[in-house]
Amino acid sequence: MKVRTRFAPSPTGFMHVGNLRTALYAWLWARKNRGVFMLRIEDTDQARFVEGAEEVVYKTLRTAGLNWDEGPDIGGDYGPYVKSERKDMYLPYAKQLVESGHAYYCFCTKEALDERRAKVEAEGGTFKYDKHCLNMPKEEIERRLAAGEPYVIRQNVPTEGKADFDDAIFGHIEVDCSELDDMILIKADGMPTYNFANVIDDHTMGITHVLRGMEYLSSTPKYNLLYEAFGWEKPTYVHLTTIMRDATHKLSKRDGDATFEDLVNAGYLPEAIINYLALVGWSPGDEREFFTLSELKDAFSLEGLSKSPAIFDHLKLRWMNAEYIRRMDGKAYFEKAKPWLIKAGVGEIAEKPENEEIFTRILQPRTEIFSDIAPNVDFLAKLDEDYDTELFTNKKSKTDAEVSKNVLSEVIPLLESLREWNETAIHDALIGFAAEKGMKNGTLLWPVRIAMSGRTVTPGGAIEIAALLGRDETMRRLRLGLDRLVRQTAGVL
RNA sequence: GGCCUCGUGGUCAAGCGGUCAAGACACCGCCCUUUCACGGCGGUAACAGGAGUUCGAUUCUCCUCGAGGUCACCA
Numbered sequence: 001m002k003v004r005t006r007f008a009p010s011p012t013g014f015m016h017v018g019n020l021r022t023a024l025y026a027w028l029w030a031r032k033n034r035g036v037f038m039l040r041i042e043d044t045d046q047a048r049f050v051e052g053a054e055e056v057v058y059k060t061l062r063t064a065g066l067n068w069d070e071g072p073d074i075g076g077d078y079g080p081y082v083k084s085e086r087k088d089m090y091l092p093y094a095k096q097l098v099e100s101g102h103a104y105y106c107f108c109t110k111e112a113l114d115e116r117r118a119k120v121e122a123e124g125g126t127f128k129y130d131k132h133c134l135n136m137p138k139e140e141i142e143r144r145l146a147a148g149e150p151y152v153i154r155q156n157v158p159t160e161g162k163a164d165f166d167d168a169i170f171g172h173i174e175v176d177c178s179e180l181d182d183m184i185l186i187k188a189d190g191m192p193t194y195n196f197a198n199v200i201d202d203h204t205m206g207i208t209h210v211l212r213g214m215e216y217l218s219s220t221p222k223y224n225l226l227y228e229a230f231g232w233e234k235p236t237y238v239h240l241t242t243i244m245r246d247a248t249h250k251l252s253k254r255d256g257d258a259t260f261e262d263l264v265n266a267g268y269l270p271e272a273i274i275n276y277l278a279l280v281g282w283s284p285g286d287e288r289e290f291f292t293l294s295e296l297k298d299a300f301s302l303e304g305l306s307k308s309p310a311i312f313d314h315l316k317l318r319w320m321n322a323e324y325i326r327r328m329d330g331k332a333y334f335e336k337a338k339p340w341l342i343k344a345g346v347g348e349i350a351e352k353p354e355n356e357e358i359f360t361r362i363l364q365p366r367t368e369i370f371s372d373i374a375p376n377v378d379f380l381a382k383l384d385e386d387y388d389t390e391l392f393t394n395k396k397s398k399t400d401a402e403v404s405k406n407v408l409s410e411v412i413p414l415l416e417s418l419r420e421w422n423e424t425a426i427h428d429a430l431i432g433f434a435a436e437k438g439m440k441n442g443t444l445l446w447p448v449r450i451a452m453s454g455r456t457v458t459p460g461g462a463i464e465i466a467a468l469l470g471r472d473e474t475m476r477r478l479r480l481g482l483d484r485l486v487r488q489t490a491g492v493l
Numbered sequence: 494g495g496c497c498u499c500g501u502g503g504u505c506a507a508g509c510g511g512u513c514a515a516g517a518c519a520c521c522g523c524c525c526u527u528u529c530a531c532g533g534c535g536g537u538a539a540c541a542g543g544a545g546u547u548c549g550a551u552u553c554u555c556c557u558c559g560a561g562g563u564c565a566c567c568a
Contacts (some may be wrong), residue, residue: 187566363530
């Protein structure tokens, strides 16, 4: 039979990474088996309706590279693909169950039930519906129905025996029927409850493999009873472990955990996110860590799925993203980095063709996520002229205020006399000068870099920075540095 | 609280009766070096605890402990 998997998000306006991973695994399994991956939007919760939320789902999946074969936007043979458009499909199925004795009408009001539940729970017990309406005479049911009394339809769970199912990851799961409550299938407003609708949808849409979160594991035996009542073939269940923020909390938007969109906006590459996500809760069984979507498709297997929850490790994601960036072609890197350079205020410098290669060379190995760029290069746009002159003192480079003052006063005329202003010319002048004076390169270059950047840590060294800054700005900053050192020595500062 | 599930270094994770218990991230050290990175080399670090079964348990069983999930006319 052809494999059919689905991703059925409820459109909340964002996609957190746990959801995305579920979609990824469902996609992978479908693709690996040359099956069908379909999208179904669970939009029945009007209370949580968010404008444009469906678009977020589409956009996220597209950005992540997970294409679907059937869905609300492209149709298919098993539509409609939006839950709200399927709302009339469920009642007949529920009635069929009533006919066969697997379900029954219940006229108990929510208020009365809530009251009883509250009482039982107050005493520390677990409330369970007592099947009060199960044995209501047919005539009474007819009469009350005809009178237009509100009703729900409940599943008639056997009072004894076991309910069970087999999970592809967790194996055989079994529970006593006596533990199970007679769940409502159809609500008083005529709408199905989520789980009932899911059973009907998954069956009528021909789903063969249900990949979903762990939270459904314990209720699955109960819904399997429904499949048996209908005489339908059960899908293969694959319950996925939860992605945690730490040992005791799961990842959640509410608690400020990043969504897929947040990560992309922060400068993570979608391919890196997907690659990392695939490895949280799944292992290829060998030592490979880097996968394209296509490679993942080939390597993916249900056996590699983990049974225990995994903590989302931002640090490892960051590392993986950095690795993806380092492996980029330099040209491609610069294209990606450019908007971030512009945002950092160095657009003008980045515009100059001769600077593209310099930026790429100094930034690419230092970019773990693209948002790292701005704080790294903003000093090029504007020098913080109040930097601490203590920065000129560096033990390893053998510099202090006095040495720096002397270096700057010699370097200024030297650079000023350069005919050409480019990396080679600056390099030769500076390194040549150090050699001539028998100075450590560091002793000469440290003060120059400090004066140009006002920072002890910079991407690239003095030569690259001077080239990027250009002659005028370099000279201005060097003179400023010298001036500050002179005034300090004179006791003015 | 009842029920279900899980439990290998700080994190991800291999292992599926016999291993000196992989690998990656993180961390630490050294090298490279024009600062910081990158890169190279090396290092610290784990089978939750207790009973069984077995010639032999990380691996099988049970208990304890810990963690998560679930018990709605929400999805």
